[in-house]
Amino acid sequence: MDQSTARSVLKESMLAKIVELSVAAGGLAHQTDKYFSHSRRIAEVHGDKQVTYAIFLRRRIVAAVEPALRLLHWHCPEAEVTRFFAEGEIVPAHKKLMEITGPFSKLSEIETLLLQKIGFPCVCANNAYDMCRALPYAGFLDMHARHATGPEMNLLAAYGASVGSEAARAADPQVKGFIGSSQDLTAPLYGAQFGSGTMPHALIGYSGGDVLEALKLFAEVNADTRVVTALVDYQGREVDDSVRCARWFYDEAKLDTHGRSFNVRLDTHGGRFAQGLDYEQSVETVGQWLGVEGEYNIVEKVLGVRAFQLDTANILVDQVRRILFGKGVSVASIIHVRRALDKAGYKQAGIVASSGFDTQKCLVMGGARAPVNVVGTGSFLPERLQETYATADIIAYDGEKRVKVGREYLLD
The missing domain is CATH 3.90.1170.20 (Quinolinate phosphoribosyl transferase, N-terminal domain)
Known part of the structure; x- marks a missing residue:
């Protein structure tokens, strides 16, 4: 077959x-x-x-x-x-x-x-279609399960997301679309036999609050998992823990030589900036990435001149600024961690981003060419019933x- x-x-x-x-x-x-x-x-x-x-x-x-x-x-x-x-x-x-x-x-x-x-x-x-078109170079992982009410809603939501993803691929061959689910139940709708995922914050707490210890346990016990992903925001040290976990994976355990690959997952709380960033530093980070100076010039580049000019009340501009430069998982934080991994010699490490990746956030991320490899999201669920x-x-x-x-x- x-x-x-x-x-x-x-x-x-x-x-x-x-x-x-x-x-x-x-x-x-x-x-x-x-x-x-x-x-x-x-x-x-x-x-x-x-x-x-x-x-x-x-x-x-x-x-x-x-x-x-x-x-x-x-x-x-x-x-x-x-x-x-x-x-x-x-x-x-x-x-x-x-x-x-x-x-x-x-x-x-x-x-x-x-x-x-x-x-x-x-x-x-519809939502999955728009999200996949907005970020064509990133794969999407369906993580809606915790926001559903049970298996029937899980299946209906995932079926919809799989149809939207396939439609996006048909419209644009460059679209990666949805590549899996956090559940075994719905994984077949994305062509996978089993669910996939990273690790919960709870496992890091179980491991004494140290993501590296959690990563070691994960890699040892789940030896059949080909992709090993470290969730690096637990202690608020996204940069340090990303590099530390990558060093263990590639230089100490050398798990890449056994056919396994490594990601870090950014899930920074929306109440704080990622390690090493504040608002001004975030603006500078995205500006350097896009080759544009000044936060409003950056927003105009991402939105396009017409959208920027139509938003006379600055409602959309403010929303876009939060996604680009704000607290939580921003465009700036993804660029910041990507640069740290590259500088440390781990360009092969992937970045998974989660937290509120709805259509609007995907559009901004795609417009800014945020260097994200996989998006974990359940935000294709309808915003209002x-x-x-x-x-x-x-x-x-x-x-x-x-x-x-x-x-x-x-x-x-």
Whole structure:
């Protein structure tokens, strides 16, 4: 079995799990909104009708509807689906994603479950698409699990992110996109057999607060892990601990000679600057990196002249300045650690960055060419739950077009 076929098989198994989890929660009448069950009983008593539903979202998305379609065909295999956008295609706001035709007595109770499975992965797909396009040279690791509510949400979110990532690669062959997940559960959606990750802060605390001791334990016990990553912000010594851990890995343990590679992960708390930086030093660091002097000139270079000029209230400029020069994992901190590793002779060491890498942060990082190799993020999750609300309206009954006032555009 080639790699592409294996990946398809793994993805199929993930889609089957989503249906399995939904079915395990109980029958349709148990899960749907009660008014749909009332409607189903009326249709059964007074005569069924063939109806056509139109489904759309009120915001731009990337189509990621296979989980919903699998559930639809589980409960109503005779339903006919007309798709207007392929999986992974950008869908403008209010545009019909699809039409579904079938018996009202069956589709009525399915509506709630379908909408649950449509909006959420489509918004995740859109966010992942934008993030991957913004930072095409970095790989992304799905770390959303701790922000989800359980396996069904994990699978829906990861499915969306995987679709968005693939769409970004299709749009730009330079995009690396999502390369794995922190969970075994969702790793197959990214073509990996198992989850991957670095180490938690808890392990460093367990090791007496010393990241090097934690790294040694990690490398010894997890001998099958090819990529060994040190989380270097625990003691606030990002530069010193990055170099110290790299020295042990390459010069003392020589783990690179055993086919293993080394990264440092930056996860600096948003309340402080990385070791060796303050605001002024951060501005200087990014300015040198980009060959531009002055913080506002740097922001203009990253944003572009038009965006900079349109932001007359400096709202966007201030947000961008925080990402470039501020506390936490900034562009400046990544450059700062990269330079320290290079100066110490460890140019082969990679940098993993995490902490708030949403679309905006990825756009700024990409605009500044921040030297990050991998981004660990769960920030493709929708910022607001309202973003995920899909809507379904019946637009035809037994072939006769009919829809509520205000939704006539769905008849087209």
